[in-house]
Amino acid sequence: xxxxxxxxxxxxxxxxxxxxxxxxxxxxxxxxxxxxxxxxxxxxxxxxxxxxxxxxxxxxxxxxxxxxxxxxxxxxxxxxxxxxxxxxxxxxxxxxxxxxxxxxxxxxxxxxxxxxxxxxxxxxxxxxxxxxxxxxxxxxxxxxxxxxxxxxxxxxxxxxxxxxxxxxxxxxxxxxxxxxxxxxxxxxxxxxxxxxxxxxxxxxxxxxxxxxxxxxxxxxxxxxxxxxxxxxxxxxxxxxxxxxxxxxxxxxxxxxxxxxxxxxxxxxxxxxxxxxxxxxxxxxxxxxxxxxxxxxxxxxxxxxxxxxxxxxxxxxxxxxxxxxxxxxxxxxxxxxxxxxxxxxxxx
Amino acid sequence: xxxxxxxxxxxxxxxxxxxxxxxxxxxxxxxxxxxxxxxxxxxxxxxxxxxxxxxxxxxxxxxxxxxxxxxxxxxxxxxxxxxxxxxxxxxxxxxxxxxxxxxxxxxxxxxxxxxxxxxxxxxxxxxxxxxxxxxxxxxxxxxxxxxxxxxxxxxxxxxxxxxxxxxxxxxxxxxxxxxxxxxxxxxxxxxxxxxxxxxxxxxxxxxxxxxxxxxxxxxxxxxxxxxxxxxxxxxxxxxxxxxxxxxxxxxxxxxxxxxxxxxxxxxxxxxxxxxxxxxxxxxxxxxxxxxxxxxxxxxxxxxxxxxxxxxxxxxxxxxxxxxxxxxxxxxxxxxxxxxxxxxxxxx
Numbered sequence: 001x002x003x004x005x006x007x008x009x010x011x012x013x014x015x016x017x018x019x020x021x022x023x024x025x026x027x028x029x030x031x032x033x034x035x036x037x038x039x040x041x042x043x044x045x046x047x048x049x050x051x052x053x054x055x056x057x058x059x060x061x062x063x064x065x066x067x068x069x070x071x072x073x074x075x076x077x078x079x080x081x082x083x084x085x086x087x088x089x090x091x092x093x094x095x096x097x098x099x100x101x102x103x104x105x106x107x108x109x110x111x112x113x114x115x116x117x118x119x120x121x122x123x124x125x126x127x128x129x130x131x132x133x134x135x136x137x138x139x140x141x142x143x144x145x146x147x148x149x150x151x152x153x154x155x156x157x158x159x160x161x162x163x164x165x166x167x168x169x170x171x172x173x174x175x176x177x178x179x180x181x182x183x184x185x186x187x188x189x190x191x192x193x194x195x196x197x198x199x200x201x202x203x204x205x206x207x208x209x210x211x212x213x214x215x216x217x218x219x220x221x222x223x224x225x226x227x228x229x230x231x232x233x234x235x236x237x238x239x240x241x242x243x244x245x246x247x248x249x250x251x252x253x254x255x256x257x258x259x260x261x262x263x264x265x266x267x268x269x270x271x272x273x274x275x276x277x278x279x280x281x282x283x284x285x286x287x288x289x290x291x292x293x294x295x296x297x298x299x300x301x302x303x304x305x306x307x308x309x310x311x312x313x314x315x316x317x318x319x320x321x322x323x324x325x326x327x328x329x330x331x332x333x334x335x336x337x338x339x340x341x342x343x344x345x346x347x
Numbered sequence: 348x349x350x351x352x353x354x355x356x357x358x359x360x361x362x363x364x365x366x367x368x369x370x371x372x373x374x375x376x377x378x379x380x381x382x383x384x385x386x387x388x389x390x391x392x393x394x395x396x397x398x399x400x401x402x403x404x405x406x407x408x409x410x411x412x413x414x415x416x417x418x419x420x421x422x423x424x425x426x427x428x429x430x431x432x433x434x435x436x437x438x439x440x441x442x443x444x445x446x447x448x449x450x451x452x453x454x455x456x457x458x459x460x461x462x463x464x465x466x467x468x469x470x471x472x473x474x475x476x477x478x479x480x481x482x483x484x485x486x487x488x489x490x491x492x493x494x495x496x497x498x499x500x501x502x503x504x505x506x507x508x509x510x511x512x513x514x515x516x517x518x519x520x521x522x523x524x525x526x527x528x529x530x531x532x533x534x535x536x537x538x539x540x541x542x543x544x545x546x547x548x549x550x551x552x553x554x555x556x557x558x559x560x561x562x563x564x565x566x567x568x569x570x571x572x573x574x575x576x577x578x579x580x581x582x583x584x585x586x587x588x589x590x591x592x593x594x595x596x597x598x599x600x601x602x603x604x605x606x607x608x609x610x611x612x613x614x615x616x617x618x619x620x621x622x623x624x625x626x627x628x629x630x631x632x633x634x635x636x637x638x639x640x641x642x643x644x645x646x647x648x649x650x651x652x653x654x655x656x657x658x659x660x661x662x663x664x665x666x667x668x669x670x671x672x673x674x675x676x677x678x679x680x681x682x683x684x685x686x687x688x689x690x691x692x693x694x
Contacts, residue, residue, distance in 0.1 A: 022661065026519070034518065159662050161516045169508045169516045171381065172373070172682045297654075297668045300647025307644075309668075314369065314679040315506050321644045321656075321666035332661040335519045 003345065005123075005338070008042035008052075008093035010084050010113050011100030012066060015127055015154075016043075018331025019097065020059050026335075036342045043072060044087040046100070053078035054092045084109065088117045095341070097334060098126035104218075104227065107131040118142045118150060123345075125337035127154035127330055133227045133243070136234050149344060151337025156182070156228050157306045159332035160322030164340065166236045166310060173312035175236055177276035180308035181301050182228040182287075184324045185211045185219035186251050186271045188304040193259045194268065199252070211304055211325075221250035222287040225273040229285050233275045236310070239283050246275075247286035254289055267291040268299045276311070297321075350692065352470075352685070355389035355399075355440035357431050357460050358447030359413060362474055362501075363390075365678025366444065367406050373682075383689045390419060391434040393447070400425035401439045431456065435464045442688070444681060445473035451565075451574065454478040465489045465497060470692075472684035474501035474677055480574045480590070483581050496691060498684025503529070503575050504653045506679035507669030511687065513583045513657060520659035522583055524623035527655035528648050529575040529634075531671040532558045532566035533598050533618045535651040540606045541615065546599070558651055558672075568597035569634040572620040576632050580622045583657070586630050593622075594633035601636055614638040615646045623658070644668075 009016045023030075023038065030036040040057050044050035049072040051057060057078065065074055073080050088096055096117040102110040107130030114131050117124045118139065131139060132155045143150035156162050166175060181187050188211050192202035203220065206212040211219075218224050226246050233239045251271050262269050270292055275285035292299040297319045301307040306324030309317045323329045356363045370377075370385065377383040387404050391397035396419040398404060404425065412421055420427050435443055443464040449457040454477030461478050464471045465486065478486060479502045490497035503509050513522060528534050535558050539549035550567065553559040558566075565571050573593050580586045598618050609616050617639055622632035639646040644666045648654040653671030656664045670676045 164516045169511045171686050295649045302642045319668035339518050
């Protein structure tokens, strides 16, 4: 007998809405092909309000309300005004989808939400990076202790399933290192510079397209990529490192002359996040602009696309290339986690 | 309580020996990390002889015998002289590792072995392409009917786990097409031609390195890649096509002038195997040399490396790059299948 999961959304911005669209459109397929059954019982968002019905909400209607900029209070039935923690603790939800707007440095409020959910014996899937960077091993232990699932596939390359790949698809290999293009914004800027655009113009273009924030520091100084190096080092390589253990240099110092010279040498600049287990067992981790020969698979990855190469003992380097951002792509990462959870919990 | 699989090797050439090395070296890790437990009870090879011991063979000793070019009859105990079919049917093995030397066109003798094993209620893992190209859907149905597992990860890109990726890691996506560099020999030849070598010299070099056979037709005329297009179309896209449904052109007609001209245009020749579901539901499948812009992730895949891009509805194109051949890499593909089997059968 398969389970029917009772889901609650904590936070309901673009990522949560993206997942909701996918869940609605693919409901029949998910049931037939993956034996995955669900009902959404609660949505709680600090701006949009909250609604809870233990028998399930009509998520088409919820989406319509939100897209019309209305509050969830206008939903015709159910309990209103439950805040995030009440929704996590005091509803019949068994699985919390944590997609709040969260400070990546402190990890809050996601960290508090995730701990509360795991302590309450509820599964968690979340796209928030902060909690994973700060204390992934503690959270995984807490999940194990409570016999529940904690999934966070989306924190590295959005819906491009790199954590899943390392765990399942490369099973049986020993993974000893990785290197990758882990930030789409900087890769977009470097691609435009290859075509002759200046750094400043390329950055402006990235901001126009919504790839870069008004303050682009997190991307161009390599902080976003650094967080992903920390996550991959801890989750995939089994280390226990923090922000300060990664050497970092961004792309702001790269000039159009640097790019032209690399081109003349048959090379291409990329911002590479990497980590490698050394012979003495220590880890060398960094985020640094590198000139790659065009024969490197990562050199051919352009625009806002991301890529990650795992060094494996049996297969040598194995690379995956895919999107690293996007509303629906990030929403989809949560579905990867939900299907993974369904598989594990029905074992 | 986890199972302890009883394995029998049918065929014991380089691929079977490669897997054996991995199984021996990783025995403890496989038990601890993946709860995978095994014993090898039989090895039967048409040239090397056969040996069966229901309590298990010392595979280190078997490897030593074979590497010293001795017959399996010299193994100090066990039953000798059981042929392939007797080993499949009349031993206590529950899982058959089918790695015989097989004609890719007829699929024999692997096809007969696989059917016999599935009909006897035994799991099968095999790197033989022929049976998969010829009748994969029938074999999968037969496995399902007998409640056993049939795995063949190695038939497309050796140990680069493309079938596993499509089934697990991209779960939840609809895959509508693929394109890839599916043959390492031709990619090696094209890479040398990029450097100015003639087709004939590059082919000779590939033969020296053991990438190409004395008769290179299967590789350079695109027949090997075609078989993989058939397999991916049927297994991943859910179609039911055969050899004749794929348009084909090899690389023998590509001259150094063609390569130079492409280079001047910022392009690169690759032999691409592809299939795409059309709007009317039909399939357009082909193997054809294509000039790719250097911005295409497949253009950056050089030497004997393979790559495959899946077109997905949620993530757009997702590409995996890895080895497509090799003794140990192909042996490793069987371990991927065995771990997959272990996961499925313990669910």
